[in-house]
Amino acid sequence: MTMLARRLKASAFAAAFCLSAAIPGLALAEPMRIAFGDIATVESLHLLAAIERAKEKGVEVEVTFLKSEDIAAQAVVSGQADIGIGGPYALLQKVKAPIRIFMQLSKLQFYPVVNTEFYKDWKDLDGQEIAVHSRGSGTEVIMKLMADKSGISYSGISYVPGAEVRTGALLQGNVKATIVDSSGKRVLEKEAPGKFAFLPLGEVSATDEALFANTNYLSENEKDVEILVESILTTWREVAADPKAAIALREKYKLLPDATPDMVADIEPYFAEAAPALPVNGGGEDAAKDDFDFYTISGALQGKAEELKVEDFWDLGPLNTALAKIGTQ
Numbered sequence: 001m002t003m004l005a006r007r008l009k010a011s012a013f014a015a016a017f018c019l020s021a022a023i024p025g026l027a028l029a030e031p032m033r034i035a036f037g038d039i040a041t042v043e044s045l046h047l048l049a050a051i052e053r054a055k056e057k058g059v060e061v062e063v064t065f066l067k068s069e070d071i072a073a074q075a076v077v078s079g080q081a082d083i084g085i086g087g088p089y090a091l092l093q094k095v096k097a098p099i100r101i102f103m104q105l106s107k108l109q110f111y112p113v114v115n116t117e118f119y120k121d122w123k124d125l126d127g128q129e130i131a132v133h134s135r136g137s138g139t140e141v142i143m144k145l146m147a148d149k150s151g152i153s154y155s156g157i158s159y160v161p162g163a164e165v166r167t168g169a170l171l172q173g174n175v176k177a178t179i180v181d182s183s184g185k186r187v188l189e190k191e192a193p194g195k196f197a198f199l200p201l202g203e204v205s206a207t208d209e210a211l212f213a214n215t216n217y218l219s220e221n222e223k224d225v226e227i228l229v230e231s232i233l234t235t236w237r238e239v240a241a242d243p244k245a246a247i248a249l250r251e252k253y254k255l256l257p258d259a260t261p262d263m264v265a266d267i268e269p270y271f272a273e274a275a276p277a278l279p280v281n282g283g284g285e286d287a288a289k290d291d292f293d294f295y296t297i298s299g300a301l302q303g304k305a306e307e308l309k310v311e312d313f314w315d316l317g318p319l320n321t322a323l324a325k326i327g328t329q
Contacts, residue, residue: 031060035081037069039162049249050235054228068134083213090136090300098215100315104283105209108138111185112199115176126152131160131178138208139179145298182273206294229322240278243271280329282319
């Protein structure tokens with residue numbers, strides 16, 4: 001930044017400060033800081049579009065992409081971010097952090113996969129290393145749960161954020177066993193047919209990613225949070241009704257400008273497969289109870305599922321307000 005630019009910026013800030021001080025009730029609005037423990041890819045396109053829609057409605061939003069969901073959660077707990085994206089159930093229970101989930105963004109929809117040159121089934125992974133998205137993520141929970149069901153144990157777990165990164169690592173031979181999303185599954189089938197095997201996975205109904213925030217932030221910023229929730233719900237419903245809508249949203253808001261032709265071509269197939277699993281009503285109490293069942297079985301949550309209380313993990317206020325306005329589907 002040039003010296004002139006710095007002076008202009010300082011002058012503008014000083015003028016704004018003086019204006020807010022001179023006019024009672026006028027204050028500089030703080031942006032909504034969202035911590036996303038992943039990188040921006042095709043699978044987050046609809047969320048990025050929903051955030052743009054919230055901005056159109058007057059909510060100033062700053063999104064920071066971090067290395068993992070763990071770091072995103074820590075940012076919210078420490079006050080460095082207002083809203084996090086992930087599945088912080090274990091954190092909520094173990095640390096008793098003053099944060100609450102207020103909306104489900106996605107359900108688990110993943111595919112355990114192995115390089116058939118080394119492994120063929122779950123039993124072959126006994127004593128072997130696997131890779132998942134991040135510590136405490138849905139991908140880790142699934143792989144641990146399947147290890148328990150198969151009577152095996154892994155020698156170690158590597159954390160490799162980003163399904164597309166894990167997909168690339170498989171193709172390059174750097175990873176031999178991991179878990180990918182539907183987009184990664186299609187890439188593997190196209191680029192190396194027959195080289196990889198997708199291991200069987202029983203029915204899984206649980207949250208993959210959710211929005212969560214400090215309880216004080218939720219109570220002090222009700223209107224902005226409700227606008228964000230409503231923007232996400234309307235976007236989810238639009239994409240669920242027509243997966244091609246995701247392409248139009250990308251073009252409208254100029255999202256993922258660095259996307260490769262292959263990534264752009266994957267937008268419609270990805271959302272066509274993801275559409276049936278999109279939580280068009282934001283999850284809510286039913287999602288919380290499904291999560292209790294899943295995460296207690298996997299060991300991420302302690303205690304009996306039926307004894308856990310929704311209000312200890314969720315704040316249903318913002319979601320219920322938005323649904324009262326736009327209805328349920």
